[in-house]
Amino acid sequence: MTLVWRFLPLTLVMVVLIGLPPLLDVGLQNVMVNVLIAALFATAFNLLIGQGGMLSFGHAAFYGVGAFAVMHLLVAIERGGLDFPTPLLPLAGAVAGMVVGLFTGYFATIRSGVYFALVTLALAEMLHALAPHWEGLFGGEAGISSMRMPWGGINFGQVIEVYYLTLAWVVIAFGLLYAYTRTPMGRLTLALRDNEERLRFMGYNVHATKVVVFTLSATFAGLAGGLLAFSNEQANYQLFEVHISAQVLLHTFVGGSTVFFGPAIGAVIFTIFAHVIGDITRSWMLYQGVIFILVVLFVPHGIGGVLTEHLRLRTHIPWRRIGRPYAIAATAALLITAASVMIIEFLEALFSPRYFAARRQVDMGFPPFERFGYVWEPFSVLTWLLPLVLGIVGLFLLLRVRHQVAELWSEARESAAAQGRPAP
Amino acid sequence: MSSETVLELRGLEKSFGAARIIRGVDLSVRRGERHAVIGPNGAGKSTLFNLVSGLFAPNAGSILLDGREIAGRSAHRINRMGLSRSFQITNIYHRMTVFENLRIGTMARHGIRFSLLRPVSSLTRINSETDALLERIRLTGRRDVPAGELTYSEQRALEIGMTLATGPEVILLDEPTAGMSKDETAYVIDLIREVTVDKTLLVVEHDMSVVFGLCDRISVLVYGDLLATGTPDEIRNNAAVQEAYLGEEAASS
Numbered sequence: 002m003t004l005v006w007r008f009l010p011l012t013l014v015m016v017v018l019i020g021l022p023p024l025l026d027v028g029l030q031n032v033m034v035n036v037l038i039a040a041l042f043a044t045a046f047n048l049l050i051g052q053g054g055m056l057s058f059g060h061a062a063f064y065g066v067g068a069f070a071v072m073h074l075l076v077a078i079e080r081g082g083l084d085f086p087t088p089l090l091p092l093a094g095a096v097a098g099m100v101v102g103l104f105t106g107y108f109a110t111i112r113s114g115v116y117f118a119l120v121t122l123a124l125a126e127m128l129h130a131l132a133p134h135w136e137g138l139f140g141g142e143a144g145i146s147s148m149r150m151p152w153g154g155i156n157f158g159q160v161i162e163v164y165y166l167t168l169a170w171v172v173i174a175f176g177l178l179y180a181y182t183r184t185p186m187g188r189l190t191l192a193l194r195d196n197e198e199r200l201r202f203m204g205y206n207v208h209a210t211k212v213v214v215f216t217l218s219a220t221f222a223g224l225a226g227g228l229l230a231f232s233n234e235q236a237n238y239q240l241f242e243v244h245i246s247a248q249v250l251l252h253t254f255v256g257g258s259t260v261f262f263g264p265a266i267g268a269v270i271f272t273i274f275a276h277v278i279g280d281i282t283r284s285w286m287l288y289q290g291v292i293f294i295l296v297v298l299f300v301p302h303g304i305g306g307v308l309t310e311h312l313r314l315r316t317h318i319p320w321r322r323i324g325r326p327y328a329i330a331a332t333a334a335l336l337i338t339a340a341s342v343m344i345i346e347f348l349e350a351l352f353s354p355r356y357f358a359a360r361r362q363v364d365m366g367f368p369p370f371e372r373f374g375y376v377w378e379p380f381s382v383l384t385w386l387l388p389l390v391l392g393i394v395g396l397f398l399l400l401r402v403r404h405q406v407a408e409l410w411s412e413a414r415e416s417a418a419a420q421g422r423p424a425p
Numbered sequence: 426m427s428s429e430t431v432l433e434l435r436g437l438e439k440s441f442g443a444a445r446i447i448r449g450v451d452l453s454v455r456r457g458e459r460h461a462v463i464g465p466n467g468a469g470k471s472t473l474f475n476l477v478s479g480l481f482a483p484n485a486g487s488i489l490l491d492g493r494e495i496a497g498r499s500a501h502r503i504n505r506m507g508l509s510r511s512f513q514i515t516n517i518y519h520r521m522t523v524f525e526n527l528r529i530g531t532m533a534r535h536g537i538r539f540s541l542l543r544p545v546s547s548l549t550r551i552n553s554e555t556d557a558l559l560e561r562i563r564l565t566g567r568r569d570v571p572a573g574e575l576t577y578s579e580q581r582a583l584e585i586g587m588t589l590a591t592g593p594e595v596i597l598l599d600e601p602t603a604g605m606s607k608d609e610t611a612y613v614i615d616l617i618r619e620v621t622v623d624k625t626l627l628v629v630e631h632d633m634s635v636v637f638g639l640c641d642r643i644s645v646l647v648y649g650d651l652l653a654t655g656t657p658d659e660i661r662n663n664a665a666v667q668e669a670y671l672g673e674e675a676a677s678s
Contacts (some may be wrong), residue, residue, distance in 0.1 A: 183544040185537050188521075192529045195518035202478060202516075204504035204533040204591050213539055 015172075022164050030160040032276045034232050037164075037171045038225050039272045043252040043264035044178055045221030050250075051258030052182065053214040054194030055110070058118045058246055059125030063219040065240035066101045066128075067094030067226030069139060072236045075147035087152035091170050091227040098223015099216055106215030110208060113197070125241055132238030144237025163232050170228055174221055179261060181217070190214050251289065255296045256303050263305025270304070284349050291341070317413040317420075326402040326409070333402070336395030343388035346372050351379060431456040431625050432477070432508070432595055437486035437496075439472055446472045448649035449486070454595070459626040461636045464646035470629045471513065473646065474599050477627075478510040479503040490595065504533070509593035513600045513629075515580045519573030523564050523583060526572050528555045530590020555590070561620055562586035578609040582616060589620055596621060598628040602635060614639055637661070645669070 018037075022030050042064060049055050070093040077083045109120040132139035139145070149157040156162060181187045192200050193210055201207050230236045248271075256267020271289065278285040296303060302310070311318065350356055350370045359368050367379045377384045432454040439447040446469045454460050462470050476483050479500035488496040495503050518526050531551050532538065546552070559565050562582045567575060572583060581601060588596055601617060602610040614635055617626070630636050636643060637657045645652040645666050653663050660666055 180544070181541065183546065184542070185532050185540040185545045185548070188525060188545055189529065189532070189538065191521055191525075192518045195520050196516060199512075199516045199518065199587070200529070201500045202504055202510055202512075203530050203587065204501050204509075205529075205538060206499075206501050210539070 018168055022161060027160050030164050031232075032273065034160065034164050034167050035229075035276075036269050036272045037167050038228050038232070039249075039252060039268035040265035041171045041174050041228070042222055042225035042249050043256065043268040044175065044261075045218050045225060046249045047253050047258050047261075047264040048178060048181070048190070048221065049215060049218040050253060051264070052187070052190045052194060053211070053218070054197075055113075055211065055215065056118050056250075057109075057121040057218075058243075058250070059121035059123070060218075060222050060249055061241050061243070061245035062105070062121070062125040062128050063098040063102055063222035064226035064229070064245060064249075065125075065132075065236070065238075067098045067223030068230035068236040068240050069145065069226075070094050070097030070223070071227040071230040072140075072145040072147060075149065075230070075234070076145065078150050079147050087150060087155070087157055088166055088169075090149075091166075091224055091231050094227015094230065095220050095224035098226065099220040102216040102219020102223070103212065106212050106219065110211035110215055122243070122246070125243065125246055129238060129241035129243070132241055139238055140236075142238065144235055144239075146235035148234055149231065167228050167232065170224065174224055175265075178221060182261060186213065251293050254303055255293060257305025257307075257309075259302050260305030260309050263303050266304050266308075282346065282349070284345055287345065288342075314413045314417050317416040319409055319412065323406065323409045326405040329398055329402045330406065333395045333398035336391045337399065340388040340392030340395060343373075343391070344385075347377065347384065347388075429456045430454065431491060432627065433489040434473075434477070435487045435489070437473075437476060437488065438484045439469075439476055439481065440484055446649050447476065447483070450646070450649070450651045452644055452651060452654065454625060454627055455642075456594075456625055457623065458641040459621065459628070459639055461640040461643045462627065462629050462646055463631075463633075463636055463643060464652075467648075468646045469649045470646055471599065474510060474597055474627075474629060477503075478508065478597060504591055504593070507592075507594040508597065509588045509591050509595075510597035511584045511588040511599055511601060513603055515577075515584050517572045517580060517583055517587065520571055522569045523572050523575065524555060524559060524568045526583060527558050527586050527590045528552070530587050531555045531558070534590065534592035558586055558590055562589075562616060578605060578613065581605065581609075581613060585613070585616065585620065593624070595625045595627065598626065598630075600629055600631060602630065602632055610635065 018033075022033050025033065042060075046057070046060050049057055049060075071090055074083075074085060074090055074093045078085050078087075105121075105124050109117055109124070112120065133142045135141070149163075151157060157166070182190075189200075189205065189210060193207065193214065197207050200210070226240065229240075249268075252267040252271050253264040254267070255271065256265065257263030274289070275285065278288065282288075300307060347370075350372050356370055359370070360366065362368075369376045369378050371377070430453045432452075434450050434452040437447055437450040437452075438445070450473065462473060464470055472481070475481050476496070477488055479495070479498055479502070482497035486496065487494055490503070490506055490508055493506065495506060495508070518529065521529075528545070528551060531554050532545075532548075534554075535551060537548065537551065556565070556568075559568055562585060564575075564579060564582060564586070567579060572580065575583060585598065585601060588598065598617065602613050605613060610632060617628075618639060626640075628636075628640065630639075640657065642654060642656055643660045644654040645660065645663075647669050652669055653660060653666050655663065
């Protein structure tokens with residue numbers, strides 16, 4: 002039973018990852034490649050924060066270094082005629098991440114907490130500032146571009162070929178990262194997160210432990226960057242942007258840093274979200290930020306945490322009784338989301354340059370605007386009343402079922418705890 | 426009990442700024458004895474422990490463990506040389522299970538640290554030794570509970586277990602019964618007596634009945650100076666100690 006629970010979801014995911022892409026168009030295949038890379042990057046990042054308890058604000062450094070390493074190798078193959086097996090190219094990213102990670106990790110991990118975070122931030126910012134001016138290493142502002150060469154009868158010209166190679170590397174990397182959690186070193190990493198002082202007094206060299214964890218995390222981040230370069234056939238200094246470091250942090254926390262697959266879940270959702278929503282609205286960064294804040298405030302263990310908690314207590318949760326409140330809560334969430342989206346989009350429309358242009362045509366009056374396929378009057382009560390009512394109804398429903406859900410959950414926890422307790 | 430010295434402090438001094446906390450302490454701990462350090466609040470007992478266990482380096486003097494200088498060495502090296510300490514304020518891995526808390530120590534004892542090539546579940550010796558230790562500290566029933574969810578006295582027992590897990594010859598316990606009820610204290614003292622057989626114990630303790638009942642020798646520390654060292658009877662009858670610290674409390678116990 003437990004085996005089924007453990008392997009069924011993973012098998013389903015693998016079936017989708019292998020079977021789905023040939024049915025998609027090239028654009029979506031590309032999205033899938035990016036999804037895989039983001040998932041790996043977030044999981045590598047989480048080795049540091051979720052398992053090792055070290056919050057880095059500069060993981061873009063290793064991601065970018067990995068990408069540039071692969072680009073240099075690509076250039077050497079294309080122009081210099083170097084004979085290197087194309088499928089192994091992304092490894093260059095891992096090696097570069099490892100080397101830079103070892104060197105910088107040695108210094109960054111001398112300090113903990115905020116100081117550690119600041120050192121990592123400074124590192125990525127330094128590379129970001131340096132790269133546009135360093136023609137030889139980073140290709141200046143334009144960056145480096147090159148082409149993948151055919152190898153072993155495979156062209157590597159099509160996205161689907163890149164996809165399957167990426168998938169292979171990502172699966173290997175996930176396998177290794179998961180196996181890591183099972184090794185003595187993996188357990189040591191958790192102890193480091195929980196209490197580094199005690200570790201010191203139990204005979205462990207804490208600094209060395211941190212350097213190892215940091216280096217491994219940087220290695221896999223480098224591999225992710227390498228895969229990105231392999232897919233894009235180009236890399237430039239923007240890979241070092243603080244935005245990249247923030248993105249991976251957001252994926253990790255929304256997905257849930259306490260669960261192995263949590264960050265990957267966050268990365269998958271946000272990458273797809275960015276692709277789908279990014280085309281529809283200009284405010285998607287705002288939505289992303291709002292989701293992040295809500296998750297940190299109300300679901301600190303993230304999506305992965307919620308899922309595993311449901312799995313853990315699956316035999317104790319009164320599924321029948323909890324069904325109705327869950328449905329109401331979902332409806333409420335939908336209503337609140339609809340209300341928020343309407344208000345944000347209305348405001349976005351009203352403050353857009355386009356609307357300003359429209360106003361000038363009517364002598365700075367306030368003409369109606371179009372959103373969601375309808376025309377809205379800016380000063381009509383109805384325009385604002387609709388989202389307001391939706392939001393209030395949603396909020397009301399949510400507050401009403403909140404206690405029911407909480408009660409049923411405490412029952413489930415109580416019953417689980419009673420079972421775990423030794424007989425008196 | 427042999428009278429061979431296993432831990433020796435010579436002229437140990439420690440200052441924080443202008444404050445001289447430890448003012449030239451000489452102390453010999455014999456192999457296999459249970460030795461208590463007592464003294465009023467602020468006497469420097471915790472600082473003494475922190476010096477010996479490697480949290481701080483002393484300003485002067487030396488600390489010899491089995492004849493080897495350990496003053497100023499890093500905490501993990503001192504631990505590897507066979508000296509392990511517990512903490513006054515419980516210092517555990519909260520989110521890991523009780524078993525895993527102990528296993529971190531068992532791993533260290535066998536020198537398994539940065540091992541990446543096999544799953545920890547396959548290390549049968551490590552796991553069975555950890556289970557045996559779990560049994561000794563009587564927490565087998567709580568094996569897979571996150572350590573943060575244990576009751577206070579269970580956490581104190583785990584604290585002692587973690588101190589033992591690395592296989593030390595010399596054990597430093599910093600107020601093992603702090604904050605405990607009478608029953609809990611009796612329970613923990615029983616536990617300490619049991620698990621420190623054939624080991625050397627140095628303990629800081631406030632509860633005088635515990636100290637006199639448990640220990641072979643006692644050292645009295647007052648404002649950074651070692652006032653006296655002796656058997657419980659000698660200490661009880663020492664006029665200077667009575668005056669400085671014990672008063673009527675010890676005489677009646």
